[in-house]
Amino acid sequence: MEKGRKIFLLIVVTLVTVLVALPLMPFSDSKIMAAETKTLRIGVLVCLTGWFSTFDTLEWEEAQLARDMLNERGGITIKGEKYQIELLAEDCKSTADGVVAGANKLVYDRKVKFIAGPAAFFSAAAKEVCEPEKILRAISFATNTPGELGGDTPYTFLCHNASVEHCIVGVTAMKQVFPKVKTVDLVNADDGAIPYLDPIFRKILQEQGVTVVGKIIGYPNEMVDFSPVAAKLSVSKTDAVFFGNGLPEHAAKTLKGIRELGSPKPVIFMSSGLAEDVKRIAGKEASSKFIIVGPMLGATGTPPLMAEIQKRLLATYGKERSIHLQIFNSIWALVKAVEAAQSLDTTVVRDKWEKLNTIETPYGTGHMGGQKTYGIRHALSHPEPYQILDNGEARFGKWVEVRVP
Amino acid sequence: MQLTLITVVNVLILSSMYILVALGFALLFSIMGILNFAHGAIYMVSGYICYQLAVEWGLNQWVSLLLSVIIIGAFGVFLEKYCFRPFFGNLKRTIIVCIAIIIILETTVNVTVGTLVRSLPAFVPGILMAGMISVSAEKLVTFIIGGSLLATMIWFIKNTKIGQQIQAVSQNMEGAALQGISAHRISALACALACGLAAVAGCLMGAIFNLSPFMGGHMLLKALELVILGGIGSIGGIFFAGVLIGTLDATLPLFIGGAASEAIGLGVIIIFLLFRPQGFFGREAG
Numbered sequence: 001m002e003k004g005r006k007i008f009l010l011i012v013v014t015l016v017t018v019l020v021a022l023p024l025m026p027f028s029d030s031k032i033m034a035a036e037t038k039t040l041r042i043g044v045l046v047c048l049t050g051w052f053s054t055f056d057t058l059e060w061e062e063a064q065l066a067r068d069m070l071n072e073r074g075g076i077t078i079k080g081e082k083y084q085i086e087l088l089a090e091d092c093k094s095t096a097d098g099v100v101a102g103a104n105k106l107v108y109d110r111k112v113k114f115i116a117g118p119a120a121f122f123s124a125a126a127k128e129v130c131e132p133e134k135i136l137r138a139i140s141f142a143t144n145t146p147g148e149l150g151g152d153t154p155y156t157f158l159c160h161n162a163s164v165e166h167c168i169v170g171v172t173a174m175k176q177v178f179p180k181v182k183t184v185d186l187v188n189a190d191d192g193a194i195p196y197l198d199p200i201f202r203k204i205l206q207e208q209g210v211t212v213v214g215k216i217i218g219y220p221n222e223m224v225d226f227s228p229v230a231a232k233l234s235v236s237k238t239d240a241v242f243f244g245n246g247l248p249e250h251a252a253k254t255l256k257g258i259r260e261l262g263s264p265k266p267v268i269f270m271s272s273g274l275a276e277d278v279k280r281i282a283g284k285e286a287s288s289k290f291i292i293v294g295p296m297l298g299a300t301g302t303p304p305l306m307a308e309i310q311k312r313l314l315a316t317y318g319k320e321r322s323i324h325l326q327i328f329n330s331i332w333a334l335v336k337a338v339e340a341a342q343s344l345d346t347t348v349v350r351d352k353w354e355k356l357n358t359i360e361t362p363y364g365t366g367h368m369g370g371q372k373t374y375g376i377r378h379a380l381s382h383p384e385p386y387q388i389l390d391n392g393e394a395r396f397g398k399w400v401e402v403r404v405p
Numbered sequence: 406m407q408l409t410l411i412t413v414v415n416v417l418i419l420s421s422m423y424i425l426v427a428l429g430f431a432l433l434f435s436i437m438g439i440l441n442f443a444h445g446a447i448y449m450v451s452g453y454i455c456y457q458l459a460v461e462w463g464l465n466q467w468v469s470l471l472l473s474v475i476i477i478g479a480f481g482v483f484l485e486k487y488c489f490r491p492f493f494g495n496l497k498r499t500i501i502v503c504i505a506i507i508i509i510l511e512t513t514v515n516v517t518v519g520t521l522v523r524s525l526p527a528f529v530p531g532i533l534m535a536g537m538i539s540v541s542a543e544k545l546v547t548f549i550i551g552g553s554l555l556a557t558m559i560w561f562i563k564n565t566k567i568g569q570q571i572q573a574v575s576q577n578m579e580g581a582a583l584q585g586i587s588a589h590r591i592s593a594l595a596c597a598l599a600c601g602l603a604a605v606a607g608c609l610m611g612a613i614f615n616l617s618p619f620m621g622g623h624m625l626l627k628a629l630e631l632v633i634l635g636g637i638g639s640i641g642g643i644f645f646a647g648v649l650i651g652t653l654d655a656t657l658p659l660f661i662g663g664a665a666s667e668a669i670g671l672g673v674i675i676i677f678l679l680f681r682p683q684g685f686f687g688r689e690a691g
Contacts, residue, residue, distance in 0.1 A: 049511075054520040054617055098559060190663025218663030224614055224623050225422075227415040228658035235408045249522055249615045260532055260541045277522040281615045285530070321521060 040076060040083040040338070042331060043090065043106035045118040045126060050094025051222050055247055056119065058321065059140070062328040063087060063116065065312060071330070076339050085335065092118055099125035107133050107207030113346050114193065114338070115328040116140070116159075120245070121191050123156070124148045131155055136346040138334040138387040140326030142374070143193035143245055144200065150375045155350055157337075158370065159330040159378040161272075161402055163193070163245055165381045166293050167201055169400045170270030171208045173291045173386040176398065178266045181239040183211050187229065187254065188244035190218035200373075201244060213238050219250070226250070233265075240266040248273030248292065248322065252281035259286035269293070275387040275394035284392035291397065293386045295323050295363075301385075306362040307393025325362055333359050333366070333380055354378070364399075372405040379404050407537045412656055418544045420651025423612065424643055426624045427631035428554055429602030431643050435597050437575055439489050440496065442503035442606035444603055444628055445621025446510040451477045451604035452611030452620070453514055456525055462628055466528055474604040481600030485593045493592075507621070514618040525612035547609045554602065559641050575638075580609050630674055636687025645685045650674070 044063050047056040067085045070076070072342060075084040088110050090102030099118055103126040106112045115137045117123070123139040124147030130137050136155050142148045142162040149158050161169070174181055186201060188194055194216050202212045215237070219229055233241050233254070241258070243251045251269040255278065258267065269278070272294035279287040295302065297310050310323060336359050338344065341352035354377060359366045363382040370379025381404040386397040430440040430444040441447075451473045458469035488506065529542040562568040573581040574591045582588050606624070614620070630650055635642025653673060657666035678684070 029572065049619070050514065051617075051619055053515070053619065054522065055522045057515075118641070119576060190665075215662065220664040221665055222623060224620070227419065227656065228412075228655055231408060231411045231415060232659060235410070249617075252522075253614065260539060260544075262532075262539045263536065280522055281524040283527060283530070285532075 032205065037075070037082045037084050039086045040114070040335075040344070041086045041088055041110070041112050042334065043088050043110065043112040043115040044327065045090055045092050045099060045102050045115060045122070046108070046327065046333075047098070047118070047122070048089070048091040050092075050098075052092075052094040052119075052247075054249065055324070056092075056094075059117075059324055059327040060089060060323055062309075062313070062323070063089075063331055065309065065316075066328040066331040069309075069312075070335055076335055078338070078342050078344060078348060085331070087116075087331075088112060092122060096122065096125040102126075103129040107135055113344065114138075114334055114361075116165075116334060118328050119267060119326055121145050121148065123192055124206040127153055127156070132347050136334070136349055138330035139332045142379075143191065144196040144374075145191075145193045146195070146196075149370070149378060153355075153378075155346060155378070157333070157350075157353060158374070158379060159333040160326040161381055161384050161404075162379070163197055164204070164373050165198055165379075165384070165402045165404050166270040166272065167204045167244070168402050168404075169212065169293050169384050169386060170268050170291070172400045173293070173397055174210070174240065174266070174268045175208055176221070177291055177388060178240060178268075178289070181210060181266065182308035183213050183238040183266075184240045184242040185214065185233055185236050185238045186212045186216045186242050187233070187246075188216050188218055189221050189246045189250065191221055191245070191305070193245065194218050197244060201242075201394045205242065210241070210242075216244075221246075221250075223250070226253040228252055230261060234258050234263035238265070240268060243267060243269040243271070245271050247271070249281055251290075251292070252278040256282040256286045257289055259288070264289065266290070272322070272324055272326075272384075275389040277322050278389055279392065279394060287389045287392045287394075290389035291386055293384060295325075295332050295385050295395070296387050296396045297323075299385060301399050303362060303364050309362055327359050329363075329366075329380070329382075332361060336360070367403055369404045374404075376385055408659070410538050412659065414523075414538055414540050415655040416648070416652050418540065418548050418651075419655045420647045421548040422606075422613070423627050423631055423651055423654075424555050424647035425547065425551035425609065426603075426606040427628040427643050428551075428558055428640075429606070430625075430628035431632045431635065431640055432558065432595060432602065433599040435635075435638050435640060437491075437571070437592060439592075439596070440499055440503070441484075441489075441599065442500060443484070443506035443510070444599070445623075445625030446507040447477060447480070447600055447621075448603040448607040448610070448624055449616075449618065449621035450510050450514065452616050453518060453523075453605035454523065454604075455608040455611060456523055456616060459525065460523075461628030466526065470605070470608040472527070473608055477604035477607075478601040479672065480598040481597040482593045484600065485542050485596035486589075489596065490589065490592065511621070518618070520618060522615060524615040525608065527531045527612050528609065542615075543609075543612055547613065548603070550609065554605065555640075555644060555676065557618065558602075562640055567591070569571035630671075634674060634677065634684050639684070639686035642684060642686035649677075 046060045092098040119141040138159045266289040268291045286288045337353040341349040366382035371377045381402045385399045433439040433463040455469045455473040458464045459466045527543040529546045531542040631643045631646040634646035
């Protein structure tokens with residue numbers, strides 16, 4: 001009897017304790033329950049090895065900064081639920097096969113529904129994996145080759161100024177800095193895009209009163225010695241060299257070669273990079289009459305978001321580095337679109353994104369467009385600056401407004 | 406006329422660059438029978454070592470080149486003892502080891518130094534002009550160094566005691582050992598020499614072009630082309646091979662744009678080998 005009473009008392013005390021403690025337990029707070037953080041996983045296709053890694057490793061660093069900055073700002077809230085951004089990177093190895101392998105891994109193994117990248121002509125390789133699975137892709141650059149961006153890529157959005165937009169910036173810069181230029185040689189990496197870009201570049205230049213002389217001078221992306229290209233350009237009778245898509249080192253070696261052969265003609269490089277990088281390769285002596293598209297640290301008119309990015313990159317990496325922000329823009333715009341749609345369904349996000357007119361980017365206000373240029377209104381164009389390299393010194397040029405038709 | 410003159414100069418300069426790059430590879434492959442696929446990666450690392458010494462630490466650039474040659478030469482000795490000697494005669498294993506070395510070196514540089522754009526300052530700044538021709542002083546110096554090293558290597562192999570020992574070991578290792586020649590020591594020396602030559606090429610090319618963790622692959626391909634075209638067993642043959650490939654690479658892009666010029670260049674090499682499989686001066690098999 002005594003034993004029975006003790007057990008009864010024990011049960012009663014336990015019950016009372018539990019009943020009293022329950023209301024005080026965290027999970028009982030509805031507000032805290034609603035704010036429990038989840039993860040929005042975004043796949044990133046970047047070339048961390050191979051010839052394109054000189055560009056894309058910087059992009060990956062900037063992508064991680066985009067993730068950190070978004071998460072510091074509270075991540076993203078969808079229907080009351082908070083999400084922190086998580087990036088899952090796959091190395092494309094600077095090959096189309098690498099892109100396909102990376103895309104397959106992200107889509108089928110890691111089950112992501114949103115992907116940022118890859119850049120340029122690499123993105124066409126991911127189309128066959130991503131589009132059938134309705135993966136929403138935010139690509140960072142386009143070279144207008146089939147399969148990159150168009151009516152057959154309904155789930156793909158271009159989130160940074162690309163070939164056409166950069167050409168507009170480059171031509172505008174050329175007219176501002178070298179107004180007397182009337183004829184140019186056109187140089188472009190032979191990455192399969194030349195037949196598609198040729199008529200577009202010529203048209204944009206013609207609209208500004210500049211004539212392209214002869215055929216586009218193409219070179220393989222892996223080219224090391226640019227002497228033959230420089231030789232052709234130095235004997236040509238044109239006023240300037242208009243360098244299309246390529247890496248800054250391509251343009252730098254061409255500039256160096258032209259100057260070594262005694263040609264003083266201006267070189268306009270419409271792909272983005274840093275003037276100091278070009279100077280490092282071309283050498284101070286050859287660094288003259290050169291324009292390159294891209295932001296510069298501490299330049300006039302830098303938007304606050306970009307200033308913050310530049311400051312943080314400088315603090316992290318300890319040196320001024322070229323700022324591309326292509327994949328940064330892609331991740332940023334993608335997250336903004338998801339937030340606007342208040343859904344993780346890729347079709348819902350796509351439909352909402354198509355209706356947006358503007359998205360704020362580090363470069364300033366970006367405008368959606370591209371129906372005429374790409375055949376689909378999925379391109380985000382934004383203001384972009386240029387830099388001038390002259391007399392061995394780099395200086396800031398101006399900001400150029402860009403609206404892709 | 407001006408384009409022709411410029412192209413002639415380009416042919417000479419490019420040929421000498423390729424010969425310089427291929428010299429070390431040829432020494433090991435043609436003479437010692439060691440297929441060192443890591444030659445390109447070693448060439449790349451030496452450029453970065455020179456950059457670290459000259460640009461980051463402020464040493465004299467020529468002294469940095471010399472130190473780079475010594476460091477990479479010592480690495481060559483290590484390579485021979487631990488990577489090539491255990492697998493001597495086994496081509497497949499040697500290739501696997503070389504691939505491993507390439508991946509290790511490229512990844513190490515990629516992770517530690519990064520892919521940020523870098524270039525060595527010119528060893529000899531300035532541009533030399535003569536009539537319609539102008540050429541950068543550093544390319545001219547590279548031309549002179551490349552030619553001198555080739556001539557020196559040919560003389561060394563043929564006329565010095567060590568050179569003859571290298572030839573003896575390459576022809577018959579056991580026979581050479583019976584004559585009192587230390588095959589391992591000679592092999593290590595050849596490797597050190599080959600890596601040292603790669604270092605010279607890496608430092609000079611790092612100033613003419615730019616540095617990248619993946620810059621070795623292209624030059625390894627060129628070295629392989631030169632050695633095969635020149636003929637196995639012939640150091641002198643790489644001179645003619647270098648001139649042929651330099652001519653193709655400097656002239657074809659003038660007429661054929663883009664990647665097609667590289668493809669056609671390789672096509673010409675293949676056709677040549679179909680008619681003369683042993684290359685210019687190689688030994689016929691069998």
